[in-house]
Amino acid sequence: MNKLMISCLIALLLVPALYGQELMGEDIVQKVNDLFNVESGYAKAKMTIVTTSGQKRTFIYDSWSKNKGEKNLVRYLEPRRVKGQATLMLNNADDIWMYFPRTQRVRKLASHAKKQKMQGSDFSYEDMGSGDAFINDFSPKRLKDEKMEGYDCYKLELTRKPDSDVSYSRLIMWVIKENFVPVVIDYYDEDDPTLQEKRLVESDIRVIDDIPTAMKVVMYNKNDNTQTELELLEVKYNITLEDSMFTERGLKK
């Protein structure tokens, strides 16, 4: 009897101690950030957008990233009409350049363009937490854990920091406990924190080069009532990429 009471007491004393060892919001966001910002990588992707006249249009492209996503290069493969067209994003998509094979000219798009829609899709350059946006622009708060898309998840609320100019007032993120993949992210309006603008859903999670990777990402735009699907066809991580690739000359190649 005494043994049992002691066991219960130990258990009771241990609960807060164990709880203290639980991950804080900051820790989880850091892990998500690490996952998103791999040192370097390559992906072949398929993206489907809806045009202004309601037609579906699918693009296939190669993309390379370096310096934890600070530098990005996207080169279109399909459809034939845009083959060779390429986009270079530097400084975490703050500076964007574009190459047009038809005129063989390289143009710089305006800086501070990361709030803009990415090539007619429902993604903006900043949606994917370019750079350390999740850490630098938001204050995380851990909410009660929830099951989402069939996974046991940490639920986080990321509130925009007062000095940040990020486009969303807050994010709600469900992060898979097992691998720290944010399986769902809800984005809320810049001015109205109660108004949900978008929802990102990640699925088909596979481990590639020891990194859990969502092979399918869908962004639902609640504002425009549209959605964009992004499917990764091939992924490689931590590959060697020359800096010259991420230059105007590299863009033209």
Added chain:
Amino acid sequence: MREKILKKLANWHTSYPWRMALVVLLLTVIFAAFTRRLSITMRTSDLLPERNPKVIQFNKIIDEFTTATNLIVVVQGEEKRIKEFADKLAPQILETRDTSRNDSLQRQIDKLQKKIDRLKAKEKESKIAELQPEIKTLQSQMNFKLFQRVDYKVDVDFLRNHMLMLIKEDDLKNMKDVFMDPNLIGLLTNLNNSMEKEYVGREESISTREKEDGAVSFLEGIQNLVLNLQKATGDGDISDEEIEIAVDKLLFGEPYALSYDKKALILNAIPNFTLMDRNFIMSSTVAVQAVVDNLLKDFPDVEAGLCGAIPKEHDEQIYALRSFGYTTVIAFIAILLLLMISFRMWVAPVFAVINLMFGVLWALGSAAVVVGQLNMITSMLAVIVLGLGIDFSIHLISGFTERRAAGDTIAVAMESTFLKSGKGIVTGAMTTACAFYALVVSSSRAMKEMGLVTGTGLVAILLATMLCLPVMLVWRERLRDRRRERRKGVERFVERDISFRFLGRAGEWLSKNYAFSIVASIVLSALLIWSASRIRWDYDYRNMEPDVPSIWLLDTIMEKFDLSMDYALVLADDVSESYDLSEKYRELGSVAITEDISVFVPSEEQQKKRIPHIKEVLEKIQSARVKQAVLPGELSVLRDEIGRLEMNIMEMQDMAFIGGQDKVDNKCKEIVGDPENPNSKNIIQDLLQMLYSNVSASARGFSNFQRNFGPYFKESVIRMSSTESIQLEELPVTILDRYSNRTRDQFLITVYPAGSIYDGEFLNKFAADVERVSEKATGMPPLFVALLKIFGRDGRNAIILTLVVVFFLLWVDFKKPGHALMAMIPLALGVFWMVGLMNLTGIQLSMMTVMGLPLIIGIGIDDGVHILHRWRSEGKGKIQIVFSSTGKAIFLTSLTTMFAFGSLMFSAFPGWGMFGGSLFLGVAACFLTTVIILPGILGIIEK
């Protein structure tokens, strides 16, 4: 008490048939007089509660803004021809006048004039002064000018003076270079610089609908310039007017309201009346249609049709009246035939139908008294009361002929019929009427009026049956008696067994095999409830409208102009509120574009910010020297700039393709060709070819062009660079009238949806978005969403309330709550079966079909009640008799009701057809549940 009245009534009929006929005639004259006052409205807003804020706002807009009431002419054909057609049509529309009321107006004026003459003799000046304005008002109505304006071309006069002040500061910064050099080479250089800065500088600039439209308009200006340069360098023969048009298009865009493919054009005629003036709605549509038809004779290659609020209201009125007439006739004929076949006689059915005619007239008259106006839903009143009212005649005729066949005298037979069948008829009618009256507690006018009109209509038709039909029966029997007397009693009643024995046998079998009956009922109910759970709402109100140009041309506008004519409307109290709201709306993804006055009156602050840029343009253009020629030495620079222009447009095209901006991509294709089609035309390449192939002719052509282009361009830019502040009062009346009311203290914002509002998900999103920005938002989409919500809520409440009312009435009638509940079981399941069958037959829930649900409770309860009454009076072991006799009666009454509702399926209004179809299924479902389920339940009780 009830017995006494019925007995007395029966006696009056047999003792004083002529006096009773006189009473019927008198009542008919009174009701007919009331019926003349009855009008029809097909407006959606008339279905909502009057105090609904959206309805109040909508009516205010309709009242104060004539622009909210429009008539659109959609013209289709080749660009040149449709422009010519529009130029000829617009003045003719403006000349249309309403002369249809001239005679009656003149009579009223003459009357008043005579009155004035009499007053003059009595020297009553003050009364004369009161009458004179009345005469003036009447005179103004004669030869009434129907339209105040026809919008189909941009009023460039205002833009000529203030264009730069109307351009947003950001855009002005990017575009101002374009206006600084009046010479061709300078202009092309500036255009290229601006294009690179504009679309490359900020990708968002062509990412929204308004920006996309701006880009298309800008490209059109360039396209037109290139085509004119081609013409100038080709044969060198280009008129001053053509050059001026090219400059205007470059500076102000396309003036005509053309579609993206330039094959359709819209003329928007703004009336001098509002949607409330029914007479003008009808006459203006007819007048404009005549003008259009007449003009089309000279333009066989052009197509034109009318749509917009006025023609839609006109078409709905015409089709409603037409459908109202012929669906009623179809119902009459179908019922007559059915009765003739089932009763195997023709006189009594003819009496029943004549009685119905009186009843329908009385019902319409009573509707005129209780509501005054029939709406989109209550317009089906005639058919509804017809379907229900025929039951009373069937019961009365059956009872009377039975008694007569049994040898009773006319007086005894009538009294007996009134006491036996009359009681049942009155109880049944009052139960159904009370169920309908329960709808009065609904918040929507549609459901409230439906309850009032059908309840009162049913009472009217009951009254007609109790007063009119017996008179005819008495006359007929007296005639037959006389004939019989003449033939010395040779003629005898022929008693026919017209009961349905198969129903009796089936009822008995089911009651004995009650387990089968119950299991079959449960299985069928489960299947149909599952089907009912899958039913969807139909959000496309056009599915309820007749197939007329005013409806299907909306699709043409949507397709050609990418613009829905079903927009939201918002009232602002001042220009700054209009600006703020408009800005907020433009930020919404569900909004395509907005139209409001703030575009023409920027705020003081905005105007101040724009002035330095305008001054810079003015300084540059004033100091610019207009060259008289393009020198041969300058040709290479010109070629380079044209080549640069081609590259800029190609890049813009590639960006647009990746960005999914199809309109920009398509416009670029018209200029630099389709990259996927090597044979497509590239007009810039064609121009370059001309430049390379014939240098001297090109130089000459460019010089000719430059000579006229330069001065006109310079003069135009100087004129539009006015830095004078724009004030509201200085705006042209055409602009003021379009966006503000007569007292200029209310401003209208039109918010066009970015998607199809006929898609339920988008409709709800758009309505929620526009309401979130301003609670004052109204117009078709918010009204329709509000209507569906209120209908859904009202429908649910009405069903519960009518069930409760029916239960209590049955409790009083049966005096046993258990029997009341038993009578309601087939009804409750019948409602689920009805919805399940609707889903199976492809009828969706809509604001029309949802009305049928509470109605079916009032209608469908009769079947169970009659069977239970008969079962109670027959006693145990008589189920076969109950179902062969009363079963036949409910079968017949169900069939007649189904025929009446089924007739609506022939209506030109698909909405009415769906309503009729759903009630057809509902009545059938209630009959089936009664004859399948009740025998099982009765079998269990008997056991």
